[in-house]
Amino acid sequence: MLRVSAYPLVEVDEAAALVLDHTPTMGVERVALAHCIGRVLAEDLSATASLPAFPSSAVDGYAVRSADAGKALRVLGESAAGRPFSGSVEPGTAARILTGGVLPDGADCVVMFEDVQLDSEVVTTPTNLREGSNFHRPGADVRAGEQVLTAGTQLGAAELGLAAALGFPRLPVFRRPRVALMSTGDELVEVGGKPGRGQIIDSNRWALLAALREVGAEVRGLGIGPDQSDALRTLVVDALREVDVLVTSGGVSVGTHDLVKPLLESLGTVHVGRVKLKPGKPFTFATLSDRKLGFGLPGFPVSSLVTFEVFVRPALRKMQGFAQLHRPTLPVRLAYDARATADRTEYQRVTLRREGQELVAESTGSQSSSRLMSLAGAHALVRIPPGDQGIKAGTVVEAMILALP
Ligand code: AMP
Numbered sequence: 001m002l003r004v005s006a007y008p009l010v011e012v013d014e015a016a017a018l019v020l021d022h023t024p025t026m027g028v029e030r031v032a033l034a035h036c037i038g039r040v041l042a043e044d045l046s047a048t049a050s051l052p053a054f055p056s057s058a059v060d061g062y063a064v065r066s067a068d069a070g071k072a073l074r075v076l077g078e079s080a081a082g083r084p085f086s087g088s089v090e091p092g093t094a095a096r097i098l099t100g101g102v103l104p105d106g107a108d109c110v111v112m113f114e115d116v117q118l119d120s121e122v123v124t125t126p127t128n129l130r131e132g133s134n135f136h137r138p139g140a141d142v143r144a145g146e147q148v149l150t151a152g153t154q155l156g157a158a159e160l161g162l163a164a165a166l167g168f169p170r171l172p173v174f175r176r177p178r179v180a181l182m183s184t185g186d187e188l189v190e191v192g193g194k195p196g197r198g199q200i201i202d203s204n205r206w207a208l209l210a211a212l213r214e215v216g217a218e219v220r221g222l223g224i225g226p227d228q229s230d231a232l233r234t235l236v237v238d239a240l241r242e243v244d245v246l247v248t249s250g251g252v253s254v255g256t257h258d259l260v261k262p263l264l265e266s267l268g269t270v271h272v273g274r275v276k277l278k279p280g281k282p283f284t285f286a287t288l289s290d291r292k293l294g295f296g297l298p299g300f301p302v303s304s305l306v307t308f309e310v311f312v313r314p315a316l317r318k319m320q321g322f323a324q325l326h327r328p329t330l331p332v333r334l335a336y337d338a339r340a341t342a343d344r345t346e347y348q349r350v351t352l353r354r355e356g357q358e359l360v361a362e363s364t365g366s367q368s369s370s371r372l373m374s375l376a377g378a379h380a381l382v383r384i385p386p387g388d389q390g391i392k393a394g395t396v397v398e399a400m401i402l403a404l405p
């Protein structure tokens, strides 16, 4: 028996806004640099010191006075990296200097080894020496007090190097959301097992595990939940003690075995129960106690991943404090006639190729919500507004970029 859904059909953008409005940002923790990779900085970071902190030679050569250009200079000693020369360079003298060495007092430039003539301990400089050349002045890279990183920035190689150079062994970052992930459906068997007649392998859990990890969540796998309301409830209530977010797949359409919506309803408030979206109409979003979130994704593999992209991924990025919540978009020229769905916004999967200055989008073939092949290798999602018009081949549209070719 099918029931008629009581949930209003919500526009995609309205549903996405509802999700973000109810999504909290995680707390902040101070984390050692080694564990900050990919995390999001929670506070603006300002330099407590200048970089470099001292005038630092950019080359191997001689520290000299520019006024001594073209003269034979007596070499007094050496300033190597980490071993400064303690004396000062007076008129008529020079000090050997190595890259990263402190420019000695008195010297105002460095002349490269290649550009001098050396005769025992006397060095003859070229006739054109420029004050300030071949060394980095204090604060040339970073000035003390300067803001170097902004809250909301994801920490990658350069950002972590910068933090280390400025003397921060730990950084304040947003906590990663902990997410419980469960597939539901009595037809599901674990991958590696042999499906009997009418059974299928649970693939959504692996797809969603990858998607969740990619966006920075800590995932707790709950396995396969049965189409049995009490057992499902026990599993979910237990898991919710230890996580911030629940993500399920399956069980959100209107069949009598679809138990996720009533379960979320009994645990909190369902804000979105149906969306004018293809694929992904049954997408469900609820807030649960303690500001936790529940996402009931549809069972069809493509529907679960597309609704993840459109609704869950931005929410998990908001939780982690990302300044940028959404995928970047780029203009692409459609190489195919995109047919629209009358009453729903459609996200079609495309591959991209470069043609001159342009990106050209080709359909990945049948856009059936069960056909993961339409998403495997896709570079972008193209949004087709509802109606009977569609979008003609040759039209330039903004595409949501998943990966560039
Ligand atoms: P449901 O939303 O539970 O009605 O499921 C819709 C369709 O998606 C059905 O054909 C299910 O067999 C399929 N499906 C549900 N869950 C999964 C899963 N975890 N992996 C692969 N297919 C699934």
Ligand code: MG
Pocket (backbone or CB within 6 Å): 184, 185, 186, 250, 251, 257, 299
């Ligand atoms: Mg099901």
